[in-house]
Amino acid sequence: MNSVMHGLLKSHLTIFPVDSRFARLSGPFLLSALLGGCGQKIEYTQPDLGFRSLELIEVDGYRFKDLNKNGTLDPYEDWRLSPEERSQDLLSQMSLEQKAGFMSINTLNMLGSRKAAASGGAYQASDLDEGQVKESEEERARRPNFIGGMNASTSTSQRIQTFHNRHFILRLNEPAGVIATWNNHLQELCESEPLGIPAIITSNPRNHISGNASEGTALNASVFTAWPGELGLSAARDLELIKEFADISRQEWLAAGIRKGYMYMADLATEPRWSRVNGTFGEDPEWVAEIIREVVIGFQGEQLNTKSIALTMKHFPGGGSGKGGQDSHFEWGKEQVFPGGRFYENLLPFRAAIDAGTSAIMPYYSMPVGTEFEEVGYSYNKAVITDLLRGELGFSGIVNTDTGPLTRMVWGVEDLSLHERYKKALEAGSNIISGISDPSDLIAVVENGMVDPALIDASVLRLLIENFQLGIFENPYVDPQEADKIVGNEEFRTRAAEALRKSIVLLRNEENSLPVDARKKIYFETIQGSAQSDPRGDKFVWKELPGIPDLELVQSPEEADLAVQWVIPSLSLFNATGEPISLSLSENNIDVAHVRSIASQVPTILVMDYSNPWVIDEIYDDADKGNTLAVLATFGTTPQALFEVITGAFAPAGKMPFSTPVSNQAVTDNLEDVPGFLEGEGYALFHYQEGLSY
Structure with missing residues (x-):
């Protein structure tokens, strides 16, 4: 043969x-x-074996790691066998305590640069948390309530050795080499344990420029290559570029030792007030489905393998239609409604993710109201997870709850005890519970006969298969120096710069005022919404902008031939109070009077950064444009990319990923599950897919 x-x-x-x-x-x-x-x-091809303290076993001329230290080659240690065979063998050797710990995932942070610097050299940023000073009560009090539970107060050693945790979420934004070194410390500790099961590190997105990144949802790009926000990638309308983005990000994550992503959001931006719109790819289910397919293939490959980043697609069955735009992290936002009858349209991007082979799917906290489904949070909803997701859609991967549905976001099951919630979530089809480190309650639920142990075995088997497919049993270690070379390298930044330019949308260009001559005297100011008490937000006047030839920036409107005002509002999930949400600029800490004042003094280019579909009637009206020569939209980009478009070095190519409401009344009247392009005549100021060029 x-x-x-x-x-x-x-x-x-x-x-x-x-x-x-x-x-x-x-x-x-x-x-x-x-x-x-x-x-x-x-x-067979001998794989590279990464280890620190283990002995190797040689069989038939091949080398294997003696993970359980028994001196013989067990099937789960034999990389020649299939992931399924290896998983079945390892499962048979695991105790209930080990299985329960393996089904828990929570935040685990390294010491971090800030605390390392404060230690006076006693600790390194990449240190595990033994010996570090715990967060003070004052620091904890300043943290949003729901995030406070994400950070376990237990030590890393306890979580590895006593709780048997092996799945962790990394939320710190540190240099790649620091993350890689921390990963190696963590893996060395896991390797020393009886079965030698390695850890798998998960992260939220960390490759995007974001105006309102928050610890619980995403990280603003730092050393990782900075691409446009998800809406910006959508606006670029280039599927090949999106796939390239995913592949480049995959290479960076792989180098740093992060092997799994809590991403991406397949939710639809149908409710403009939702504070998580900026994490979506827009409002059109068919276009979002096309993007999701490319993202999955770019990160995972055609099949999950040793070079993949496994994805956890979220938030099934779509979290974008919360009542009144409220979010289900909070009790006042627990209801998801479908006044337009479009529940099943939300499933299109998830179908694409499943067809592309996404490794895991995350249900949201929300509970459906006014549908045929039980009014309980989706992590507890058997009809949604087992019947719909697994049965109708054919998903056979991992169901990973969002963080905290058993202890904090207990919508629809408030009257159940914690053990009863475990039972309901497990029987609904949830496989791994996020936001919990100590598995003792899960163990008790099994020991007291509340759930069939076969449910536990089925979940652990799914999780083990993923780990074997990723190859981390053979080598979970990475090279910190190589990570620093790969992450954010010049070639990657060059490709991202192309996307940053392509993501910018030109919406209005009066009398072909753009492009402008860069030699004009330009007053360039960013006006940013602030979460602080100052209702005027933050303003910054630019003195220079490297990389744009002949650009002369002046420091006052009086000196200028032209003003460029970049307005960057922010609607933070974690500042929500339950009060009705407004998308007007003045109610999101933009100094509207200041913006108007500048525009009254000098011809102006208005640039709006859209993390949400803002209502901008306080500063712009098609019927009375005033001194506004042009309007552009950004979705997380750089000043350099913006001015390359403004000066004509790059012709604008972007198209709007959603519609923007013409007024607050249009927002109030919108149907939460209906995309803006279907809301009807008179809804939009800027329409979905609108965009000009030169």
Whole structure:
């Protein structure tokens, strides 16, 4: 049998499902049986083995890690076997305590640069948390209530050795080499444990420029290559570029040791007041589905493998239609409504993610109201998870709850005890519980007979298969120096710069005023909404802008031929109070009087940064444009990219990823589950897919 036929046969055999009657014969065992008559010995490629303290075992000329330190080669240690076979063997060796700990995921942070600097050299930023000074009561009091529970007060060693946790969320934004070193410290600790099960590190997005990134949802790009926000990628209307973004981000995460993403949001931006619109790819379910497919393939590949970043697509079945735009992190936003009858349109991006092979899916906290489904949070909703997601949509991967639905966002199950919530979530189909480190309650639920132990085994099996597919049992370690070289390298930044330019949308261009001559005297100011008490927000006048030839920036409108005002409002999820949400600029800490004053003095280019579909009638009206020569939209970009468009070095190419309401009344009257392009005549100031060029 030639090598081509051998490869085709092997790839075909490995697609049998776990519960197939052929499962025990899949992979090398079945292949050996079929090839035995040919008298041909199977050749394998020796993988790189990363280890610190383990012994190696040599069998048939190949090397294997003795993960459980018993001196013999167990099936789960044998990389020649399929992930399913290895997982079944390891599962049989795990205690209930180990299984329960493996089904828990919570935030685990390194010491971090700030605390390392404050330690006077006693600690490094990449240190595990043993010995660090815990957060003070004053610091904890300043943190939003719901996030406070994300950060366990237990030590790393306790979570590894006592709780048997192996899934962790990293929320700190540190240099790549620091993350890589921290990962290696963590893996070394895991390696020393009896079964040698490695850790898997998960993160929220960290490759985007974001005006309102928050710890619980995303990280603003730092050393990681900075691409446009998700809305900006959508606005660029370039699927090949989006796939390239995902592949470049994959390479960076892989180098740093982050192997899983709590991303991306397949939710639709149908409710303009939702504070998480900036994490979506817009309002059109069909276009978002196309993007999601490219993102999954870019991060994971055609199949999950040793170079993949496994994705957790969220928030099933779509979280964008909260009543009144409120968010279900809070009790006042727990209801998800569908006044337009479009529940099933929300599923299109998730179908695309499933077809592309997404490794995991995360249900949201919300509970559906006015549908055929039970009015409980989606993590507890068996009809949604088991019947719809697994049954109708055919998803066979991991269901990962959002962070905290068993202890804080307990919508629809408030009257149940914690143990009863565990039972309901597990029987609904949830496989891994986020926001909990100590598995003792899950253990008790099994020991007291409330749930079938088979549910636990099925969940652990899914989680183990993912880990074996990612190859972290063979080598969970990374090279910190290599991470620093790969992350944010010049080639990656050059490709991201293309996306930053393409994401900018030109909406109005009176009398072809753009592009402008860069030699004009330009007053350039950013006006940013502030979460602080100052209702005027923050303002910054630019003195220079490297990379834009011949650009002359002046420091006052009186000196200028032209003003460029970049207005950047922010609607933070964690500043919500339950009061009705307004999208007007003045109610989001933009100094409207200041913006008007500048525009009254000098011809102005208005640039709006859209993390939400802002209502801008306080500063711009199509019927009375005043001195406004042009209007542009950004979705997380750089001043350099903006001025390349303004000066004509790059012709604008972006298209709006959503509609923007013409007034606050239009916002109030909108149907939460209906995209702006279907809201009807008179709804939009700027329409979905609108965008000009030169």
